[in-house]
Each structure stands twice: as C-alpha cells, then as structure tokens.
Amino acid sequence: MASTTQEASHGAAEAAHGGGSSMPQLDFATFGNQIFWLAVALVVIYLILSRVALPRIAAVLAERQGTITNDIAAAEDLKAKAVEAENVYNKALADARAEAQRIAAETRAEIQAGLDEAIAQADVDIAAKAAESEKAIAEIKAGALDSITAVANDTAAEVVAALGGKADAKAIAAAVSDRMKG
Amino acid sequence: MGKIFFYVALALAVVSGLIFAPQEAGLQIHPMEQFVVQPLFGHGEISWYTPTNATLWLLLAVAAVFALMVMGSSRRAIVPSRGQSIAELAYGFVYKMVEDVAGKDAIKFFPYIMTLFMFIVMSNALGLLPQSFATTSHIAVTAVLAMLVFLTVTIVGFVKNGAGFLGLFWVSSAPLALRPILAVIELISYFVRPVSHSIRLGGNIMAGHAVLKVFAGFAGALGLFSFLPIFAITAVYALEVLVAFIQAYVFTILTCVYLKDALHPSH
Numbered sequence: 001m002a003s004t005t006q007e008a009s010h011g012a013a014e015a016a017h018g019g020g021s022s023m024p025q026l027d028f029a030t031f032g033n034q035i036f037w038l039a040v041a042l043v044v045i046y047l048i049l050s051r052v053a054l055p056r057i058a059a060v061l062a063e064r065q066g067t068i069t070n071d072i073a074a075a076e077d078l079k080a081k082a083v084e085a086e087n088v089y090n091k092a093l094a095d096a097r098a099e100a101q102r103i104a105a106e107t108r109a110e111i112q113a114g115l116d117e118a119i120a121q122a123d124v125d126i127a128a129k130a131a132e133s134e135k136a137i138a139e140i141k142a143g144a145l146d147s148i149t150a151v152a153n154d155t156a157a158e159v160v161a162a163l164g165g166k167a168d169a170k171a172i173a174a175a176v177s178d179r180m181k182g
Numbered sequence: 183m184g185k186i187f188f189y190v191a192l193a194l195a196v197v198s199g200l201i202f203a204p205q206e207a208g209l210q211i212h213p214m215e216q217f218v219v220q221p222l223f224g225h226g227e228i229s230w231y232t233p234t235n236a237t238l239w240l241l242l243a244v245a246a247v248f249a250l251m252v253m254g255s256s257r258r259a260i261v262p263s264r265g266q267s268i269a270e271l272a273y274g275f276v277y278k279m280v281e282d283v284a285g286k287d288a289i290k291f292f293p294y295i296m297t298l299f300m301f302i303v304m305s306n307a308l309g310l311l312p313q314s315f316a317t318t319s320h321i322a323v324t325a326v327l328a329m330l331v332f333l334t335v336t337i338v339g340f341v342k343n344g345a346g347f348l349g350l351f352w353v354s355s356a357p358l359a360l361r362p363i364l365a366v367i368e369l370i371s372y373f374v375r376p377v378s379h380s381i382r383l384g385g386n387i388m389a390g391h392a393v394l395k396v397f398a399g400f401a402g403a404l405g406l407f408s409f410l411p412i413f414a415i416t417a418v419y420a421l422e423v424l425v426a427f428i429q430a431y432v433f434t435i436l437t438c439v440y441l442k443d444a445l446h447p448s449h
Contacts, residue, residue, distance in 0.1 A: 038327075053269070063260060067260055
C-alpha cells in the first residue's frame, strides 16, 4: 500500500523513464480518496441545484413567461381598444358628413324656394309696371296728338290770316285732320 | 521602417537564442505528471479522507456551480444579468435535452442530470486553467459517474417496467431466429455502456491535457523555435475548450438516452 502511494508521488520520475505503470489514473491507492471527495462534491452540487438553484430559476423563467404573456394580452387588448376607437371615430365622421350634407341640401332647397318665390313676385311686379307704363305712354301719345292738332289748326289759321285770307275754323280743322291722316 | 525593425529584432533574437541556448537541451516532457494525486499538506500517505489536489479541484467545481447557479440567479431578475442569463441558458439547455431525448416523464430526473452536467462541465473548464488539476481526467471519477448512471438506469428500468425491462434486449422487430443472438449482443452492449461512458470522458480530457503538456515540453526544449509548439498549444487549447463542453454534453445526452431506455424499454 505504502509502496503504491510512493509510486504515485514519484510518478513523474517514472514517466521520464517511460515506465508503463506511470499513469496516475491507474494508481488504485488514490481511488478511495477521489471517490469519497467526488461523492461529497456531487451530493453538495445536487443539494445546491435541487434545493436552491433549479426552483429559483424555474420560478424566474415562469414569472418571465407570465409577464410576457400578460404583456402580449395587454397589448392585444389595447390594440382592440384602438380599433374600436377608430371605428367610433370613423362612424362619427361619417355621421357628421351625412348631417352636413343634409343641412346643405335643406338650405339649398330653402334658398331655392325663396328664390323662386322672389322671382315670381318680381315677374308679377314687372308685368304690372310694364302695363302701367304702356298705359302712361298711350295717354302721353294721345295727349301729344291732340296738342299737335291744336297747334296745327292755330298755325294754319295764322298762316291763312297772314296770306290775307279769312279762314273758316271748321274748314281749317278738316284740312289739318286730312293732312295728318295722309 | 517597421519591417526593418522587425528583421533586426528577429536577428537579435536568433543571436541571443544561440548564445543563451537552454543549458539542458534534453526533452523534459512529463505529460502524466499533472495527473498525480498528491496530498495538499505534507507528503503522507493518501487515505480516503486526506485533502488532496483532487479534493481541492472537486470542491472548486462545487464552488463554481454555486457561483453560477445560485449567486448568478440571486437577483431573480425578469430581465436577467449576464450571470443569470448563463445560469438560465444552462438550465434551459439541460431541461430541453431531458425533455426531448428522455421524454416528459423523465423530468423528475432533471436535477440529477443537471448535477452531472454542471459538475462535468465545470470540472472540465476548471481543469483547463494552467496549473490546475483535471478531476474528470481520472477514471476513478468518470467511472463513478458512469456507474451512477448505469445503476440508476437499471434500477429505474426494473422498478418502472418489472421484467418488461428485459424487453430492451429482446428485439421483437427482428426475425425470431436472430433474436437470441441479438439479445446476447444487446446484453453485452448494455454492460459495456458504463465502460465507454466513463472512458470517453476521462480519455478525452486526459489525452487533451497530455498533448498540451507534450507541446509545452517541446516549447521548453526548442529554444528559438518554441513559437511553433506555442502556436500548437494555442490551437489545441482552443480545441480543448470545445472538448470540455462537448464531452459534458455527450455524457449528459447519453445519460438521457439510457434513461429513455429505462422508461420506455420497447424498441
């Protein structure tokens, strides 16, 4: 036993001489020691991992997954809300546009009605005024004719008197009306 | 200008290398020396409880696992820190492996498999530190790990399935005449599992470290041309970092595969 250990300690020296049994891996004297400490190490690692590290990491991963899922759900919710708000907005816009068009059409119709009425009224007024004017013109025309006849009679009588004649008023009037007809 | 300076420096190096050549030119390569188990205090005989360098590095692996998995996750942050990210990554990596390879009902073995994975990956990583002791390069350690898996799988297999666990060796999809032969082969391969399982891990780590040591010995002996082995050491070291993780992964995934056999022995 002691000699094997001794060999192991001086394995280096043997390696230099090319000894076949110089592999420290095959020095069975150290196996008990290595296996004992390996068992200690493995048990400690197992306890560390199974009691502390793995549950903790699993919890962190689960929490992260939960957070991500929640965030995605929240984002989808918000997106749905945004779509809804957009729809409401579009609907309001369409309503407003329709209302505006309705009001515009109504106003146009009202104005058109007022306009038609005013035009009709104006036509009636214009017709009345035209009739009145025609009548006045006719009166003036008639008045003017009379005046012309009187002036022509007077002028003819004066002309006859100036030429030395003596004219009968009736004959002059007849002559004037004859001439004026001709 | 820089080029000229470089060549001058190189020439000086060559001259000084010739003048101050190593006194002992012989190869001083002891690749296995690093694996010697020694008492931490004194030079006495190693009994089962003696604190040795193996003890120290086993317990450092425990400390590393504690630092990563417990201290790293101590803040329980929703948005993880770097340490917590790594701890969660390790957790998710092994958890998914157990779930995918061994099945949903193997989840109760998850802490056990996580223990194996964390111990092996931490030991391998710590073993890569210069002047450290690679505990997983020792067959005593890997054989215990492999036997733990072997015994667990066998016991779980018989407890869960009773004699039905023997169906693992009876390939019912093969022609009847072939089945006894296949059963013998399956039986042998079943008992070889812990051997290959342990030697794969121990052998990989031991070989890698021995290669590093051999190149280091060359670097000491070659004087001026030691940059060649130093390049090689750099490359091998990078490979060993990969191997440290891959061997832990392989050990763990094989454990999951064996566990699946125990839980669902049908072929």
